[in-house]
Amino acid sequence: MSTKDSSALRARLDRARTAAGAAGVDALLIAPGSDLWYLLGGSGHSFERLTCLVLPAGEGPAVLVVPRLEAPGYDAIPFDELGVELATWVDGEDPYALVAGRLGRPARLAVADVMPALHVLGLRAAVPSAEQTLAGPVLRELRMRKDDLEIEALRRAGAAIDRVHARMAEWLRAGRTEAAIAADITAAIVEEGHVRADFVIVGSGPNGASPHHTVSERVVESGDVVVIDIGGPVAEGYNSDSTRTYSIGTPRDTDVAQTYAVLQEAQRAAVDSVRPGVRAEDVDAVARKVIAEAGFGPNFIHRTGHGIGLDVHEDPYIVSGNRIAVEPGMAFSVEPGIYLPGRWGARIEDIVVVTPDGVESLNNQPHELVMLPG
Known part of the structure; x- marks a missing residue:
């Protein structure tokens, strides 16, 4: 999806926030894959280094946490127009702590269906008080209805x-x-x-x-x-x-x-x-x-x-x-x-x-x- 379609992407992000809130979820944590493509118009790959879109329900700031060496792969995404921040990290830093610092005190988090267990467990350790559920049931209701x-x-x-x-x-x-x-x-x-x-x-x-x-x-x-x-x-x-x-x-x-x-x-x-x-x-x-x-x-x-x-x-x-x-x-x-x-x-x-x-x-x-x- 090209940058000229950023208004459609912004609308998807807004609908996803609303759907997360309706599902009783404080934030969606989205790994590279089709859900990330749906929300941002592009997607990289998830290896041993964490890439994660943090999308709070409601009005909280959204951020894409991505390894600095992989950030060029997201250059085509119109972050400013979408109201999404790009936050990078380098080897030796703790990306799970970076995500946790953006979440505050969540009670319930929805992680992407395709997120590797390596990262699911890393996020669980970083935010141990939050219940984890799947983001699929939230996003599939949006993705089923094509624009x-x-x-x-x-x-x-x-x-x-x-x-x-x-x-x-x-x-x-x-x-x-x-x-x-x-x-x-x-x-x-x-x-x-x-x-x-x-x-x-x-x-x-x-x-x-x-x-x-x-x-x-x-x-x-x-x-x-x-x-x-x-x-x-x-x-x-x-x-x-x-x-x-x-x-x-x-x-x-x-x-x-x-x-x-x-x-x-x-x-x-x-x-x-x-x-x-x-x-x-x-x-x-x-x-x-x-x-x-x-x-x-x-x-x-x-x-x-x-x-x-x-x-x-x-x-x-x-x-x-x-x-x-x-x-x-x-x-x-x-x-x-x-x-x-x-x-x-x-x-x-x-x-x-x-x-x-x-x-x-x-x-x-x-x-x-x-x-x-x-």
Whole structure:
């Protein structure tokens, strides 16, 4: 996020302060990761040296405590405009005491979900009277509801990964290994506008029946059904994630067309069901009902979707038991799958955003089984 968007970041910091107070937390302690990116528009890394945003509830001064040698990595953050101080420390000084000195006498502190135990325990020793809880429940309520800047970044990510799927015939063909195909896809993900590829799944033939298969040295054969699940972040930090299923020539298994048609119907019905007020578990149930009624219930072995943003997997999760009602600005995948162990599998995945009157799909490649030359 650029400095021209500092007003949006300031608003996020203010909302986080308010949410912390409402949760009975005196301050949020945020380590490098997606929460820090969400609040400041940038993030470094957390090693053995402590980096921590101290964000009090209410009006207290916010400060980013960072090792001096790593401070240049935060030069792009508009600290003055955000009302955040930058406080550095050097080896030999106690960063936990530095944080404690900014906190006063807190009763309850919320630490980032991803903060290393090394630092959690260091902060606990520095502020022994304070109860520690997780910051995730406070921040996820904010992060689930994307603002216009976030949705636009997700649109760019979706269009970029669509361009990669549109080029699949360049690399996916018989006689090549999954690993070689994945290497070409990885390069294309960057070429088409991502910072990097975060994951590339090439599940050919029986490997497609494993939803989180990555790649192997298996040689793709004519007649294979191949699951391609790919994604990564764009410059703003927001992620793509899209799955399409391909066939190398005519599928060797005679049940592919009929089974795949069931999957198409399930994915389409689930997307069509999304609108404000619908519960996450109900979207899952729509996809699951279509697949179960066709006799493939035991072959749909994962949730229907997951939220997406600065993390590939985040709230809200589209799964049985999640009774949260979806709201405008929530973004998540809709990705039912059917997996036949030892034979083949298929999945169709789009990222969607809830709109005031329905849903917008951020992926627009065809949902048909794409047949490539065998």
